[in-house]
Structure formats: C-alpha cells, structure tokens
Amino acid sequence: MNKNRGLIILLLVACLCTYLLNDRFLHPANVENLLRRTALFSLISIGVSFVIVSGGIDLSIGSVVCLVGTLLPWLAVHQGWSWPIALALLLAVASVLGFLHGVLITKLRLQPFIVTLCGLLLYRGITRGLTADQTQGFGLGFEELRSISLTRFSLGDTLPVAIPSVVFITMLIASLATLFMNHTRYGLYLRALGRNEVATRYAGIDTDRLKICAYTACALLAGVGGVLFILDVNSAQPSDFGNFYELYAIAAAVLGGCSLRGGDWSIIGIIIGAALMQVLRNAIVLVDIPTQLEFAIIGGVILVGVGVEEVVRVTRQTRKMRGV
Amino acid sequence: MALLLEAKDMTKSFGTNTVLHDVSLTLERGEIVSIIGENGAGKSTLAKIVAGVAYPDSGTLLLDGQPVTFAHPRDAIECGIGMVHQELNIAENLSIAENILLGHEYTRWGALCKRSMHDTARRALAQLELELDPRRIASTLSAAQRQLVEIARALAFDARIVILDEPTSSLSEQEGGLLLELLLKLKRGGVSVLYVSHRIPEVQRISDRVIALRDGRNSGELCAAQLERDTIIKLIVGREMKDIYGYTPRIAGDVALELGNFQASDNHAPCDLSLRRGEIVGIAGLIGSGRTEFLESIFGISRARAGTTRINGSFVSITSPQDACSVGLALVPESRKEQGIIASSSIRENTVLSVLRTLSRTVVRNRKRETSLAADFIEKLRIRCTGPEQRVAELSGGNQQKVVLARCLATSPSVLLLDEPTRGVDVGARREIYSILFELAAQGLAILFVSSELEEVLGIADRVLVMNAGRITGDLPRSTLSEHSIMALASHHTSKEAA
Numbered sequence: 069m070n071k072n073r074g075l076i077i078l079l080l081v082a083c084l085c086t087y088l089l090n091d092r093f094l095h096p097a098n099v100e101n102l103l104r105r106t107a108l109f110s111l112i113s114i115g116v117s118f119v120i121v122s123g124g125i126d127l128s129i130g131s132v133v134c135l136v137g138t139l140l141p142w143l144a145v146h147q148g149w150s151w152p153i154a155l156a157l158l159l160a161v162a163s164v165l166g167f168l169h170g171v172l173i174t175k176l177r178l179q180p181f182i183v184t185l186c187g188l189l190l191y192r193g194i195t196r197g198l199t200a201d202q203t204q205g206f207g208l209g210f211e212e213l214r215s216i217s218l219t220r221f222s223l224g225d226t227l228p229v230a231i232p233s234v235v236f237i238t239m240l241i242a243s244l245a246t247l248f249m250n251h252t253r254y255g256l257y258l259r260a261l262g263r264n265e266v267a268t269r270y271a272g273i274d275t276d277r278l279k280i281c282a283y284t285a286c287a288l289l290a291g292v293g294g295v296l297f298i299l300d301v302n303s304a305q306p307s308d309f310g311n312f313y314e315l316y317a318i319a320a321a322v323l324g325g326c327s328l329r330g331g332d333w334s335i336i337g338i339i340i341g342a343a344l345m346q347v348l349r350n351a352i353v354l355v356d357i358p359t360q361l362e363f364a365i366i367g368g369v370i371l372v373g374v375g376v377e378e379v380v381r382v383t384r385q386t387r388k389m390r391g392v
Numbered sequence: 393m394a395l396l397l398e399a400k401d402m403t404k405s406f407g408t409n410t411v412l413h414d415v416s417l418t419l420e421r422g423e424i425v426s427i428i429g430e431n432g433a434g435k436s437t438l439a440k441i442v443a444g445v446a447y448p449d450s451g452t453l454l455l456d457g458q459p460v461t462f463a464h465p466r467d468a469i470e471c472g473i474g475m476v477h478q479e480l481n482i483a484e485n486l487s488i489a490e491n492i493l494l495g496h497e498y499t500r501w502g503a504l505c506k507r508s509m510h511d512t513a514r515r516a517l518a519q520l521e522l523e524l525d526p527r528r529i530a531s532t533l534s535a536a537q538r539q540l541v542e543i544a545r546a547l548a549f550d551a552r553i554v555i556l557d558e559p560t561s562s563l564s565e566q567e568g569g570l571l572l573e574l575l576l577k578l579k580r581g582g583v584s585v586l587y588v589s590h591r592i593p594e595v596q597r598i599s600d601r602v603i604a605l606r607d608g609r610n611s612g613e614l615c616a617a618q619l620e621r622d623t624i625i626k627l628i629v630g631r632e633m634k635d636i637y638g639y640t641p642r643i644a645g646d647v648a649l650e651l652g653n654f655q656a657s658d659n660h661a662p663c664d665l666s667l668r669r670g671e672i673v674g675i676a677g678l679i680g681s682g683r684t685e686f687l688e689s690i691f692g693i694s695r696a697r698a699g700t701t702r703i704n705g706s707f708v709s710i711t712s713p714q715d716a717c718s719v720g721l722a723l724v725p726e727s728r729k730e731q732g733i734i735a736s737s738s739i740r741e742n743t744v745l746s747v748l749r750t751l752s753r754t755v756v757r758n759r760k761r762e763t764s765l766a767a768d769f770i771e772k773l774r775i776r777c778t779g780p781e782q783r784v785a786e787l788s789g790g791n792q793q794k795v796v797l798a799r800c801l802a803t804s805p806s807v808l809l810l811d812e813p814t815r816g817v818d819v820g821a822r823r824e825i826y827s828i829l830f831e832l833a834a835q836g837l838a839i840l841f842v843s844s845e846l847e848e849v850l851g852i853a854d855r856v857l858v859m860n861a862g863r864i865t866g867d868l869p870r871s872t873l874s875e876h877s878i879m880a881l882a883s884h885h886t887s888k889e890a891a
Binding site for chain 1: 691693712713714716717718723725730731732733734735736737741745746748749752755756757799803
C-alpha cells in the first residue's frame with residue numbers, strides 16, 4: 069500500500085478536480101460506467117502484469133481482444149454456432165496463441181517485443197479478413213450470454229450506485245492472481261526470474277516453462293477481456309476494436325509499480341493504475357476538453373506519474389543507503 | 393626524480409561496504425609501482441580512482457603537485473593517464489583502430505576520418521612493436537593480442553602514466569613475460585606504470601617499488617631491494633600464508649561423482665573423473681582453458697557432447713540445471729551478480745529458491761518454515777545481516793557469496809560445484825568460506841571447485857586437476873602440489889586460439 073501512495077493521491081486528485089469542474093462525475097450512471105471500464109481494463113492489465121513481472125512484454129493484447137471479441141458474435145450470429153462452444157473455442161484459441169508466444173520466446177529465443185508485435189499485426193489482420201471488416205454484434209438476441217455483462221447488483225438504499233457484474237469477475241481474478249503471485253512458489257519463481265533469469269535457472273528452476281505459462285495466462289485474460297468488452301459495447305468494428313488496449317494495459321501495470329525491468333508486482337497498483345486512466349478519459353469528456361487531446365493528456369499524466377515515482381524511489385534508496 | 397602523481401587519504405565506499413580507508417600512493421616519473429593485495433583489498437578501486445573511472449568519497453589527487461579532480465575517465469586521459477582494465481574491454485565487432493580511438497574519433501564535418509585514425513592507431517601499436525593492421529576486426533584477435541590492443545589504447549593519447557589491472561590474468565606464461573618486458577621498455581621511455589597484481593613473481597620482476605593494501609588500508613611499502621617473497625606475502629595477508637586456509641587432511645569416502653569419457657563440448661577432450669565424499673578437488677588452469685564450461689556442462693547448463701555421469705554409483709542423465717539439482721548437485725556459479733543471486737530480493741527468498749517444493753506440501757508457501765530455514769543458514773554460515781528479510785544487494789560481496797552457498801546447501805547436495813568461490817570476497821570472509829568448505833567436506837560432501845587463484849588452489853585442495861585448452865593435463869595429489877607444477881601443466885603447449 070505504502071508503495072502506491074503517490075498513485076492513490078494522483079487518482080484522488082484527478083477525481084476531485086473532475087468533480088469540481090463537473091459535478092456529474094459522481095452521477096450514479098457515470099460512477100457505474102467508471103467501475104465497469106476500470107474492471108475491464110484491470111483484467112487485461114493483470115494478464116500483462118504476469119508477462120511484465122517475468123521481464124517480458126506483450127503487445128498483442130489489443131489484437132487478441134479484437135480477435136475474440138469480434139469473432140464471438142461472428143461465429144454465434146453469422147455462422148450459427150451455439151455460443152458456449154464458440155466461447156470455449158475462442159478462449160482456447162487465445163490460450164494457444166499465448167502458449168505459442170511463450171514457446172517462440174523461450175525455445176527459439178526470439179525477442180518478446182518482436183514476437184508479440186507480429187501477433188498484434190497477425191491477429192487483427194486475420195480477424196478483419198474473416199469478418200470482411202463488417203461490424204459485429206449480438207443485437208438484441210443472446211440474452212443469457214449478454215446477461216453475464218448486463219447484470220448489476222444494487223446496493224439497496226444506502227447508495228444509489230449498482231455494481232456491474234464485471235467488477236466481481238475482476239475481483240475474483242485479482243484475488244486468484246494475488247494468491248498465485250504472493251503465496252505460491254510459482255509466484256516467487258516468476259518474480260525471481262524477472263529479476264535475474266540466469267540465477268533462477270541455475271537454482272534449478274524451469275524458467276522456460278514459467279515464461280510460457282505467463283504468456284499463456286496473459287493471452288487467456290486478454291481473451292476473457294475480449295468477451296467482456298464485446299458484451300459491454302455489443303458492437304465491434306474489426307478495424308478498431310481493442311486498438312491500443314495493450315498500451316493501456318501496460319501503462320496501468322507500469323503506473324501500478326510493475327517495472328518493465330521485471331520482478332515487481334502489486335495488484336492494488338495495477339487496479340489503481342487502470343482506474344486512473346479511466347478517470348482521465350472520463351474527465352476529458354466531462355470537462356469538455358477536445359477529445360483529440362485524449363492521448364496527449366493520458367501520455368503526459370503517465371510520464372509525470374512514473375517519473376515522480378522513480379525520483380521518490382531513488383531518493384528513498386540513497387537515503388536508506390546513507391542511513392545504514 | 394620528481395613526484396608525478398600523488399594520491400592522499402583516498403576513501404571510497406560502495407553502499408555500506410567501505411573498500412578504501414585513507415589510502416595513499418605516490419608515483420615518480422619513469423617508475424613502475426606495483427599495487428599488491430588480496431582480492432577485495434581495494435587495489436582495483438584505487439587504480440580506478442586514479443584513472444577517473446571511480447570517484448572517491450574523500451581524498452586528494454595531485455598531478456605534478458597540482459590538485460586535480462577527475463569526474464570522468466576522459467579527464468584522466470586528457471591529463472595523460474591511461475588505464476587497462478581487468479576485464480577485457482574490447483568491442484569485438486569494431487576494428488583495432490576504432491577500439492583504440494573509441495570515444496576520441498577523428499571527424500571531419502561529422503564524418504569519421506578513417507585514415508588519420510588508422511595512422512594514430514598504427515603509431516600506438518608501433519610503440520608496442522606490434523605489427524597488426526589497424527583495420528582488423530577485434531574478434532579475430534587472440535586474448536593476448538586484445539590485451540596489447542588495450543595497452544595501445546592507453547598509450548594512444550600521449551599517456552605519461554599507464555595503469556594496468558591484473559593484465560596477465562588471461563595470458564599464458566610466455567605472453568605474460570613478453571608483456572612485462574614491454575612495460576620495462578615503456579619505463580625506459582619515461583612512462584610511469586601503476587601495476588596492479590597479486591602475482592608475486594611478476595611484481596618482483598618489474599617493480600621499482602611495491603605498495604601493499606590489506607582490507608582497504610595501506611599495509612606497507614617495499615623498495616626494489618626488499619622484494620623477498622615472504623616479506624611480500626606477509627604484507628598482503630598480514631600473517632603467515634597457511635593461516636588463512638587452515639588445511640587439515642580428511643579421509644575420503646565412497647565415490648560421489650564419477651564421469652566416464654565425459655566430453656563437455658567440442659572444445660574439450662573426453663576425460664574421466666572421480667570425486668569422493670569428503671574430498672575437495674580443485675581445477676586449475678588459465679582463463680579460457682575451459683574450466684567453467686566443464687563445470688557448467690556437469691551441471692547441465694550446457695549439454696555435454698558425450699560421456700556418462702554417475703552420482704553415488706547410479707547413472708544419471710543431466711540435461712538442465714533442474715536435472716542436476718534433483719540428483720543432488722549444486723553449483724555456486726562464477727559470476728555472483730549475473731548468475732548467483734537475485735540482488736533485489738531478500739536473503740530468505742534467495743535461500744529458499746531451490747527448495748520451495750520441499751518446504752510446503754501444497755502450492756501455497758509456508759513462510760514460517762522459509763524464515764526459519766533462512767535464519768538457520770544465516771547462523772550456520774555466519775552471514776552478517778540485519779535478518780532474513782534484508783535485501784541481498786545491501787550485503788558485502790563475501791556475505792552475498794554466503795547467500796549463494798546457503799541456497800546451494802539448502803538442497804542438501806551430495807556434490808557441491810564451485811566456480812571461483814571467493815572472487816571479490818574480502819579476506820575475512822574468505823577465511824570463513826574456507827572453513828565452511830572444510831566443515832562440509834568433513835561431513836561427507838564432495839567438493840569440486842574451479843579457481844584462478846593458485847594460492848587458493850594450493851591452500852584448500854586435496855587434489856588438483858589441471859586443465860589446459862579443454863584437456864585435463866594433470867591430476868596432482870596434495871603432496872606434489874606447487875605453483876610451479878601447476879603452471880607448467882597449465883601453460884604447456886597453449887595455443888593462442890584456446891583463449
């Protein structure tokens with residue numbers, strides 16, 4: 069918690085400023101929307117955090133989101149598949165893609181950046197080809213499927229806000245991820261490997277298998293994210309659905325303290341990082357900032373956040389060194 | 393002769409570890425001064441401060457009587473001080489001339505002016521009587537030639553002072569001898585030399601004066617007439633040599649590790665080796681003779697070309713470090729930072745890394761047992777720290793090495809492999825590590841270690857294997873061990889390509 073203090077303050081300041089400039093920020097519908105978006109982005113961010121903690125990177129997340137998110141309605145609506153089968157197949161495909169990334173990176177010793185960059189191009193291209201670039205969606209059908217995302221849990225009379233179901237899905241996955249990372253030996257192996265892969269291998273640990281698992285988990289969570297994203301918006305254009313999501317996911321993880329040098333991980337940090345980005349995007353709409361500036365603002369805030377964090381860390385470290 | 397360089401009261405710490413305490417040094421024009429001392433005594437740090445590579449916490453540096461401060465190696469080079477570092481610092485993909493002038497390229501309108509670079513490089517090489525084409529790519533040079541190119545680089549900018557840090561560690565005996573001749577020649581040409589080494593014969597041969605360091609302090613100074621071997625050793629270790637090892641003979645048990653017709657790689661010859669319980673066997677040889685690769689292939693880091701491995705009598709197949717760990721091997725690797733420790737993790741996490749599987753029956757970790765295991769080893773190996781949760785990065789080199797040892801011993805191995813077990817470890821901690829190794833051997837552990845420190849090999853091994861260009865050229869029992877017998881086997885017929 070201590071480590072994320074700066075980020076929490078940044079989030080609170082962003083919320084406060086937005087609210088002062090437009091009090092609709094705390095309108096129940098807006099809060100619910102923020103919760104939903106934060107949960108969705110946290111999910112793919114948790115996925116990529118496994119890869120980042122191992123010292124790697126995954127740039128293909130947005131395209132996996134697109135692949136799964138647009139092919140699900142395509143298979144169910146256009147090809148007439150039953151949706152549970154389509155869902156299971158697409159999640160399996162996502163896992164296999166992640167597995168392949170891992171194998172190419174560990175066994176062929178290709179660089180993660182290159183492998184997943186090719187993934188980014190390939191999966192979007194394949195999706196656009198299969199769907200002939202046609203917008204995909206469920207329309208008004210498939211109520212059972214869409215209910216996964218549409219269900220909301222009202223908090224009774226105490227608060228007017230209802231909690232979207234995706235928040236609970238993300239909480240469940242976040243708990244599992246925390247359990248894995250902080251309380252199982254594989255979590256320790258993964259962090260050790262991110263900090264010093266050679267030493268970890270020399271300690272007798274199968275680092276290749278761990279890395280493959282990390283890429284598989286990342287792609288699977290991107291796939292789950294893709295399903296929930298399409299259920300949320302119900303209409304996806306293959307050419308831009310999921311665009312830049314890998315960068316939002318990576319940015320949230322990095323803001324949350326997962327250094328790209330590997331080894332560091334914090335679930336609270338990841339979720340707050342994701343929340344901060346959603347609040348910023350929300351603020352741009354509410355405060356009447358031209359949406360063309362969205363990227364510039366998000367980029368600037370991330371840079372300041374990460375920069376301040378690093379300065380604080382270095383000063384604290386030097387002080388500690390001198391103090392001992 | 394006028395005093396050319398004077399360093400006064402130099403103090404330098406890295407984190408909590410103070411490596412130099414008020415160390416002083418003088419150098420006259422045309423003089424060769426050797427800085428001697430054990431590993432970790434602070435020799436390299438002192439040399440680096442003079443060369444502007446490291447910056448002292450306090451102390452003054454006088455050049456021609458004028459105080460100077462070097463914020464960057466370039467400042468030192470401009471004052472005529474060139475340094476040849478311990479590790480070879482050659483960019484293999486660049487030409488000799490580009491290496492010599494790296495950072496000082498001649499340009500015209502922003503473009504490299506290759507012809508004048510080649511001329512300067514050729515002049516620097518000529519000073520060393522080297523006839524190499526400056527356009528040749530460095531990767532085609534032998535280790536000795538690369539070392540000479542580094543010296544040429546130090547000389548290329550009208551250096552008045554050349555600093556060499558263990559320059560012969562990667563050279564054969566003959567090549568080393570030629571290098572020393574060269575230094576004497578440079579001296580006659582008016583160049584001053586600071587020679588950092590722990591090799592006593594070399595120091596005796598070339599020095600006008602010797603400055604000894606021990607545990608980061610000046611421990612004495614000798615002039616050319618006083619360079620008796622025993623006097624030098626006493627200054628280096630501060631006591632009789634055998635004290636720091638404390639060798640006692642042990643009775644060896646059954647065979648723990650047996651290699652049959654084992655060929656580590658294409659560059660190695662097949663060999664047989666048997667190592668008994670309670671035995672400490674050293675592998676000596678020059679750098680580049682293939683010792684590390686040999687050890688690494690036993691441990692499965694690289695796959696052996698051919699041969700069989702038996703542990704405690706049964707055949708095993710080892711193709712990865714996991715295999716090695718599971719059959720009872722453990723390796724303390726050569727490079728602590730890159731291969732041994734996870735610096736930003738705690739002592740606890742480092743210690744338990746290899747044995748997490750046995751500490752808890754489920755996948756959920758048992759932190760209590762982790763902490764108590766780490767605490768056990770902290771006590772047993774006398775690791776100086778604030779507790780199991782201290783980050784390994786904050787420990788001194790010797791204590792970091794003990795953490796690596798703890799991780800290895802936690803697996804209760806039957807064979808312990810160590811590669812340069814005391815590199816960068818201060819004298820006090822070295823002594824402790826030796827006594828730990830003796831204790832382990834007495835309990836029946838079989839120990840096989842590689843070391844470039846002849847004194848260390850002579851001090852602790854029951855038996856020494858000498859490796860020369862991938863071939864084991866000698867198997868010497870303790871009674872026949874001497875520096876001479878090992879060096880003769882290690883440098884015999886050495887081809888230049890071996891390095």
